[in-house]
Amino acid sequence: MNKTGYFTHADCRRHEMGAGHPECPERLDAIEDRLLVTGVMDALDRRDAPLASPDDVALAHTEMHVASIRGLAEELADEIMAGGRPYAVIDPDTAMNPHTWNAVLRAAGAVVASVDAVMAGEVQNAFCAVRPPGHHACRDRAMGFCVFNSIAVGAAYALRRHGLQRVAIVDFDVHHGNGTEDIFSGDDRVLMVGIFQHPFYPYSGAGPHADNMLNVPVPAYTKGAAIRDIVQQKWLPALEAFRPQMVFISAGFDAHREDDLGQLGLVEADYSWMTERIKEVAAKHAQGRIVSSLEGGYNLDALGRSVEAHVRALADL
DSSP: OOOEEEEEOTHHHHOOOSTTOSSOTHHHHHHHHHHHHTTGGGGEEEEEOOOOOHHHHTTTSOHHHHHHHHHHHHHHHHHHHTTOOSOEEEETTEEEOTTHHHHHHHHHHHHHHHHHHHHTTSOSEEEEOOSSOOTTOBTTBOBTTBSSOHHHHHHHHHHHHSOOSOEEEEEOSSSOOHHHHHHHTTOTTEEEEEEEESSOTTOOSSSOOOTTEEEEEEOTTOBHHHHHHHIIIIIHHHHHHHOOSEEEEEEOOTTBTTOTTOOOBBOHHHHHHHHHHHHHHHHHHSTTOEEEEEOOOOSHHHHHHHHHHHHHHHHTO
């Protein structure tokens, strides 16, 4: 069995934050179109993402944060019925509409369902084509386009519901996954490794950090060769020593050289190469178990090509 699961849902397209916002529904269309036209989709085990339960979301977030997002969505629905506002601003970069509640539950639900499918041996690994992204969402607040931290929910779910003792999170988004660090800092059951452009939003990650956090800042215009060196010299030894039983990937593709929201220089071959290295770790220590979920990536053409490269590597295509 070497199937790669592909988890998504139409509800993830219904969340939007207004005209011109880079984190737009068309991101999922770009991914889907690319996988269809290249034939990659034919090789995947496509599944609808279920709604995560609020209890599962609360494995990574405070109950107050979960309740506040639910309440805001209900208020918005009532206001729109009365001809009122279509959006609620919850962070300087982040808004929600009445459909956001279902979208964020589908995004987290995709990761949770992927964990279940991988643990059951139904698929070897999985990619979640979902939005909004999640890795900036902290335990008690939304920020940076993110409402709930889907990867953190999935990692906590694997630990709590499946009894795993060690899970790793790999984050190659151009931005520091500050929310994931906030949720798991000091938790020795979780190792987080990542790269991120620095100094850059959210202006965190480069200072003192807990021993289970290995997020490596890199300057603007860093290209793939330097990132591969970091993977070889820092990530892989840490992952090897940790021996994760499952690997999660915060798969952000905004470090691509064509993406205007960052200034790094990665290309599709770099994403493929990183995925192959992660697969080697998972094969050795985690029975090949990998769950990857979309984070950033805002140049639509580059996003589609990069996800194709990532998924091809996951699926051995």
